[in-house]
Amino acid sequence: MAKDDGTGTLTAGVIAALRQAKSVFVLTGSGVSAESGLPTFRGVGGLWRTHRVEELASPEGFARDPVLVWTWYNERRAAHERAQPNAGHFAIAQLEDALDDFTLATQNVDSLHLRAGSRNVLELHGSLREARCTNCNAGRPFGAAGLPLDEIDHACGGRWRPDIVWFGESLPRDVWQKAQEAAARADVILVVGTSAVVYPAAALATNYNRSAFVAEINPEATPISNRVACALRGSAAEMLPRIVAALSARRTAPPDLSVGPSG
Numbered sequence: 001m002a003k004d005d006g007t008g009t010l011t012a013g014v015i016a017a018l019r020q021a022k023s024v025f026v027l028t029g030s031g032v033s034a035e036s037g038l039p040t041f042r043g044v045g046g047l048w049r050t051h052r053v054e055e056l057a058s059p060e061g062f063a064r065d066p067v068l069v070w071t072w073y074n075e076r077r078a079a080h081e082r083a084q085p086n087a088g089h090f091a092i093a094q095l096e097d098a099l100d101d102f103t104l105a106t107q108n109v110d111s112l113h114l115r116a117g118s119r120n121v122l123e124l125h126g127s128l129r130e131a132r133c134t135n136c137n138a139g140r141p142f143g144a145a146g147l148p149l150d151e152i153d154h155a156c157g158g159r160w161r162p163d164i165v166w167f168g169e170s171l172p173r174d175v176w177q178k179a180q181e182a183a184a185r186a187d188v189i190l191v192v193g194t195s196a197v198v199y200p201a202a203a204l205a206t207n208y209n210r211s212a213f214v215a216e217i218n219p220e221a222t223p224i225s226n227r228v229a230c231a232l233r234g235s236a237a238e239m240l241p242r243i244v245a246a247l248s249a250r251r252t253a254p255p256d257l258s259v260g261p262s263g
């Protein structure tokens, strides 16, 4: 058996699969944003140290103390605004440019994929750009400063809450449906920077490993590592630009002129 350097050969496998793919589906999680300086969920801000997850990211916690919850999300929104998309985000946007049928589904609410130029983005957990009324379901965008804490109450009697998916809540049905359809028709599925333990997003990664070439890109092994065709150990910012560069080099390479007498 040929010696495998552990990375180069596996990367070549993903590149070969992408080269032939007509339809590509990418699922990303918080690992993609880690190199933009956005720590994963629990790493952000001081409130995690003094409050339980359920107090900050659940409908019950919001009902109890909406000002606390908005203080937390306004801080996160400000952190998103300060962060910049990294090489991983840009590589995913470039991949979309090179393909006719490309879908990105993300568990992130930080908008960095959109800022990097991705267009067909399904935000499975919503986004921190908009608030939604708990009563009448109206929507209201908010900017870098977040939602003013004295405007949490809506005129209808409800309250503005972040339009994101909290613990104990379901994914938005239409978005989830589109993600499933895209995964079902994909030839290649990339699962990037997510531990893929959160159902139902995790299901996207493994339900289609017979119809698609599924590759995982993550610094550490995850529960799906042994159910995918290829597990690349590394960060998105490190691995994806390499893969996309190899793909575009092939596409723009001059025609092979070596035909004829050897020389």
Ligand SMILES: [Zn+2]
Binding pocket: 133, 134, 135, 136, 137, 138, 154, 155, 156, 157, 158, 159
């Ligand atoms: Zn309302």
